[in-house]
Amino acid sequence: MWKSNKILLLFFLLPLVGKGQKCTISIHGRALDEITKAPLPFANIYLENGKIGVIADEEGYFAFDNLCADTTHIRISHVSCEPLRVFLAYKNDTVLTLFLHHHEELMDEILVHGKSTDQSIQNSGTLDKDVINQRSDQNLADAISEISGVSVLHTGAGISKPVIHGLYGNRIGLLNNGVAQAGQQWGNDHAPEIDVFSADHISVIKGVSSLAYAGNSLGGLVLIEPGEIGNDPHIHGTTNYIYETNGKGHTANLSLEKGGDSKSMRVTGTLKNTGDRNTPDYFLNNTGKIEENASLQLELDKNKTWNKSFYFSSFNATIGILRGAHIGNLTDLAQSFEREIPFFTEEEFSREIEAPKQRVNHQLLKVSLRRKSGQQIIDADYSIQLNDRKEFDVRRSGRSDTPALSLRQLSQQANLRFQKSFVNGSFLQSGLTGNFTDNTNQPETGILPLIPDYNQFDESAFIIFQKEEDKLLYEIGGRLNLSQLNVVTITRELPREIERFSHQFTNTSVSAGLKYNLNSAITLNANLGYVQRPPAINELYSFGLHQGVSSIEIGNNQLLKENSLKSTLSTDFKLKDKLFMQALFYTQFINDYIYLQPNPVPDLTIRGAFPVFEYNQTNARLLGLDALLSYEPIEKIRYIGKLSLLKGDDLSNGLPLVYMPSNNIQNDFSYSFSDFGVFNNTQVSMQWKTFFEQKNYVEGQDFVAPPPTYSLLSASVHTAINLHKNALHFSVKIDNLMDTAYRDYLNRQRYFSDELGRNISFRVNWEF
Amino acid sequence: MKKLLLLLPVIAFFSCEKEDPVIPNEEELITTLVYTLTPDGGGDPVTFSFTDLDGDGGNAPVVVTEVLASNTTYSGELSLLNESVSPAEDISDEVSEESLEHQFFYSFTGADLSVTYNDSDANGNPIGLKTKVITGNASNGQITITLKHEPDKSASGVSDGQIANAGGETDIEVTFNVEIQ
Numbered sequence: 001m002w003k004s005n006k007i008l009l010l011f012f013l014l015p016l017v018g019k020g021q022k023c024t025i026s027i028h029g030r031a032l033d034e035i036t037k038a039p040l041p042f043a044n045i046y047l048e049n050g051k052i053g054v055i056a057d058e059e060g061y062f063a064f065d066n067l068c069a070d071t072t073h074i075r076i077s078h079v080s081c082e083p084l085r086v087f088l089a090y091k092n093d094t095v096l097t098l099f100l101h102h103h104e105e106l107m108d109e110i111l112v113h114g115k116s117t118d119q120s121i122q123n124s125g126t127l128d129k130d131v132i133n134q135r136s137d138q139n140l141a142d143a144i145s146e147i148s149g150v151s152v153l154h155t156g157a158g159i160s161k162p163v164i165h166g167l168y169g170n171r172i173g174l175l176n177n178g179v180a181q182a183g184q185q186w187g188n189d190h191a192p193e194i195d196v197f198s199a200d201h202i203s204v205i206k207g208v209s210s211l212a213y214a215g216n217s218l219g220g221l222v223l224i225e226p227g228e229i230g231n232d233p234h235i236h237g238t239t240n241y242i243y244e245t246n247g248k249g250h251t252a253n254l255s256l257e258k259g260g261d262s263k264s265m266r267v268t269g270t271l272k273n274t275g276d277r278n279t280p281d282y283f284l285n286n287t288g289k290i291e292e293n294a295s296l297q298l299e300l301d302k303n304k305t306w307n308k309s310f311y312f313s314s315f316n317a318t319i320g321i322l323r324g325a326h327i328g329n330l331t332d333l334a335q336s337f338e339r340e341i342p343f344f345t346e347e348e349f350s351r352e353i354e355a356p357k358q359r360v361n362h363q364l365l366k367v368s369l370r371r372k373s374g375q376q377i378i379d380a381d382y383s384i385q386l387n388d389r390k391e392f393d394v395r396r397s398g399r400s401d402t403p404a405l406s407l408r409q410l411s412q413q414a415n416l417r418f419q420k421s422f423v424n425g426s427f428l429q430s431g432l433t434g435n436f437t438d439n440t441n442q443p444e445t446g447i448l449p450l451i452p453d454y455n456q457f458d459e460s461a462f463i464i465f466q467k468e469e470d471k472l473l474y475e476i477g478g479r480l481n482l483s484q485l486n487v488v489t490i491t492r493e494l495p496r497e498i499e500r501f502s503h504q505f506t507n508t509s510v511s512a513g514l515k516y517n518l519n520s521a522i523t524l525n526a527n528l529g530y531v532q533r534p535p536a537i538n539e540l541y542s543f544g545l546h547q548g549v550s551s552i553e554i555g556n557n558q559l560l561k562e563n564s565l566k567s568t569l570s571t572d573f574k575l576k577d578k579l580f581m582q583a584l585f586y587t588q589f590i591n592d593y594i595y596l597q598p599n600p601v602p603d604l605t606i607r608g609a610f611p612v613f614e615y616n617q618t619n620a621r622l623l624g625l626d627a628l629l630s631y632e633p634i635e636k637i638r639y640i641g642k643l644s645l646l647k648g649d650d651l652s653n654g655l656p657l658v659y660m661p662s663n664n665i666q667n668d669f670s671y672s673f674s675d676f677g678v679f680n681n682t683q684v685s686m687q688w689k690t691f692f693e694q695k696n697y698v699e700g701q702d703f704v705a706p707p708p709t710y711s712l713l714s715a716s717v718h719t720a721i722n723l724h725k726n727a728l729h730f731s732v733k734i735d736n737l738m739d740t741a742y743r744d745y746l747n748r749q750r751y752f753s754d755e756l757g758r759n760i761s762f763r764v765n766w767e768f
Numbered sequence: 769m770k771k772l773l774l775l776l777p778v779i780a781f782f783s784c785e786k787e788d789p790v791i792p793n794e795e796e797l798i799t800t801l802v803y804t805l806t807p808d809g810g811g812d813p814v815t816f817s818f819t820d821l822d823g824d825g826g827n828a829p830v831v832v833t834e835v836l837a838s839n840t841t842y843s844g845e846l847s848l849l850n851e852s853v854s855p856a857e858d859i860s861d862e863v864s865e866e867s868l869e870h871q872f873f874y875s876f877t878g879a880d881l882s883v884t885y886n887d888s889d890a891n892g893n894p895i896g897l898k899t900k901v902i903t904g905n906a907s908n909g910q911i912t913i914t915l916k917h918e919p920d921k922s923a924s925g926v927s928d929g930q931i932a933n934a935g936g937e938t939d940i941e942v943t944f945n946v947e948i949q
Contacts (some may be wrong), residue, residue, distance in 0.1 A: 328917075328938025335932075343920070343935030394918060394937065397862045399796060443790035448823070453789045488786045492826040494852065496791045544824060552824060605824050606798050608914075608941030 122207025167219025182411030193362035200227025208529025249274030329608035872896025878909020
């Protein structure tokens with residue numbers, strides 16, 4: 001199973017001629033850092049079949065001689081790297097190169113895939129399987145927030161959405177195993193219905209456009225990749241158990257896989273159960289969460305011309321919403337602001353999840369075919385997704401058990417993609433995508449729906465051309481999308497009547513980029529992209545009160561497309577494998593940026609006055625910087641610093657944009673111990689994060705001004721015990737070590753309550 | 769390539785015309801609040817009403833007020849209706865059935881009057897569907913009637929009609945101009 005932790009590039013460089021003599025085979029090899037390609041001196045290499053181990057020399061070279069033809073697992077470990085375990089069948093003398101992940105913070109999408117066909121000039125960041133295992137108790141958005149430039153929009157502790165370079169929701173694309181996630185992504189309190197544990201790696205594309213992918217990508221893209229199953233014919237697996245003190249949360253997951261050329265299979269499953277979370281001072285009542293997820297991946301005929309694969313995933317969650325955040329009108333909201341402790345706060349911990357709550361079920365089924373011949377790959381796939389979302393409010397006369405919002409969405413996608421590499425270093429890919437979404441309100445609610453029934457048909461075509469010349473890699477591409485939206489609304493006036501609307505949008509996106517390796521130390525990268533995004537259903541047609549936010553949102557069906565022009569300029573600098581620096585500057589101009597504009601006159605209803613927000617358009621500009629510095633003064637000590645700056649402005653009205661992530665800085669220190677006894681890969685680390693107050697704000701833009709600057713300290717310790725054929729990992733992590741009471745600008749419940757207090761999580765991971 | 773095209777799954781895209789949605793039965797909606805004040809000494813009742821038949825948004829609500837007599841004791845009775853359905857539904861019944869979870873609050877400014885509760889739930893705490901109103905001298909002002917769902921009736925001052933510590937969420941909040949002659 002370790003091999004799936006680390007993407008292995010295994011090169012049989014010299015399959016030397018063997019005459020079938022017994023026990024004279026040699027395996028020679030070298031251990032290298034995957035990112036920097038620097039040798040890993042004194043790495044430990046162990047052959048499980050013969051129980052023999054050697055230590056590499058200063059240059060990372062190692063050798064085993066006088067072996068008999070056999071199959072084995074090779075285990076390789078190095079101080080401050082996660083160990084690697086690979087399957088090898090050897091009949092002849094073999095030379096191999098083993099790559100270990102040594103700098104997880106520097107990983108990007110290209111390095112994870114390690115294939116030229118997946119090369120992209122777009123800036124990206126990646127989490128690998130180790131990090132995913134460690135964070136498998138978290139939501140997708142929280143797990144990827146380690147990547148610089150990514151922030152999180154929360155609704156309380158249980159619901160989170162990723163924010164990439166200041167944009168989220170309709171502007172972010174999520175691709176689960178290549179399928180554009182279809183759900184109710186428009187809602188700020190609708191978390192992506194994806195289990196992080198089902199992924200082998202997760203990448204965030206922060207670049208200017210993502211032409212090759214379906215879905216909205218004006219603001220970036222999250223790729224959740226289950227990864228390929230290796231060729232190891234034995235059943236391997238990993239199981240995790242995490243206990244969190246805050247919320248007394250249990251997370252258990254299991255992944256099993258069996259590789260092979262004709263058939264390989266992987267199953268994963270996750271169970272989560274958390275009760276009421278707590279701030280440093282009080283419980284957050286009704287913030288429990290239950291999740292039950294599973295996935296199945298099947299790959300057939302991997303070595304034949306036609307590869308077939310099958311993927312199914314199921315995500316099922318019940319999420320409690322802080323009871324004190326469920327309020328009536330503006331008067332209630334004003335009262336909540338004045339309270340230190342939210343209404344309904346109780347002294348007792350509870351696992352009960354009552355209204356207000358959400359129940360979400362999401363199923364995905366994908367079948368794909370791949371034809372490889374020479375330098376040419378053709379992919380065809382079809383997927384179907386069923387998303388069921390029910391939101392329950394506190395209602396009279398036992399109606400709390402009847403959802404106040406109940407939506408069912410059925411979405412189908414088909415993709416056809418063609419890729420070809422040419423001998424002169426150029427690479428061409430193009431594709432066609434069709435997407436049909438059918439969204440229906442279930443009439444059980446007894447409430448006029450917030451979002452009307454609709455269906456949407458999308459067709460797209462894209463082409464990307466890439467060429468590598470010496471030190472230069474450049475790329476140019478375009479995407480054309482036709483979108484048809486048919487909406488059926490119910491009038492707000494009496495008598496209630498049905499009205500039909502339809503919209504057509506033609507969206508074009510073009511981008512160009514180049515990457516230049518100035519010398520071995522410096523790489524420069526520049527991208528420019530123009531992307532159009534049609535208005536989404538909520539922007540056009542939402543009408544009514546939305547849970548958790550005491551305001552009436554009114555859509556505007558006259559909205560135009562958004563037009564974005566984004567440019568990025570980045571540089572990577574490295575010095576002797578000790579110091580790495582990355583800086584990414586970006587500017588994004590969005591013409592006809594769609595936003596919620598507060599209406600000066602509140603709406604008077606029988607429940608009192610409600611603020612009214614209407615969707616409107618303006619011209620916006622986002623300016624930002626993501627910087628990363630990684631320094632290793634000696635092999636065992638590492639410092640990683642990250643800085644994210646962002647300023648978003650409404651240029652037409654001369655106002656700041658609201659809900660832009662505040663500037664933040666993060667410092668990580670880690671110390672790796674040498675292996676002692678059975679203990680391997682022992683590491684202690686500390687993290688210090690500061691989120692600055694959002695100063696780019698004008699009084700009155702939000703109900704409450706942005707909260708002040710806060711800093712959080714966290715610490716963790718990890719060790720592993722390597723047994724003969726398996727390994728046990730233990731770790732303890734303390735978040736918010738100082739039990740700081742704070743509120744975060746990007747949490748929609750900051751009006752009501754503090755953020756979580758100290759949380760200690762204990763994790764045991766068994767790999768076998 | 770031909771083989772591939774054959775293998776491409778046929779997408780059964782349904783008809784692009786979406787079916788008519790079922791118009792939900794908005795049984796929970798409160799469209800109308802009527803506050804009827806009957807003089808204890810006899811005479812014509814005085815009514816205050818707030819009516820918003822189409823719910824949130826749409827047409828503005830209709831507010832009707834009448835004049836109160838000075839130095840008079842009235843018996844007040846609140847009635848909540850959902851007039852969007854036919855026949856109209858009496859929501860006051862839902863409130864009295866769940867009286868432990870509901871309480872009305874009456875707050876006023878300017879006008880010289882007092883409001884006291886004249887009903888109670890199973891725990892002896894007020895509900896506020898029935899009230900006693902005593903007017904003072906001629907004056908003008910406003911009265912705000914609030915219905916809280918799931919208030920903390922045991923919190924300080926709540927059973928005396930003070931809303932500050934009640935919590936819960938507001939199901940009704942209407943304000944009437946009051947004239948005492």
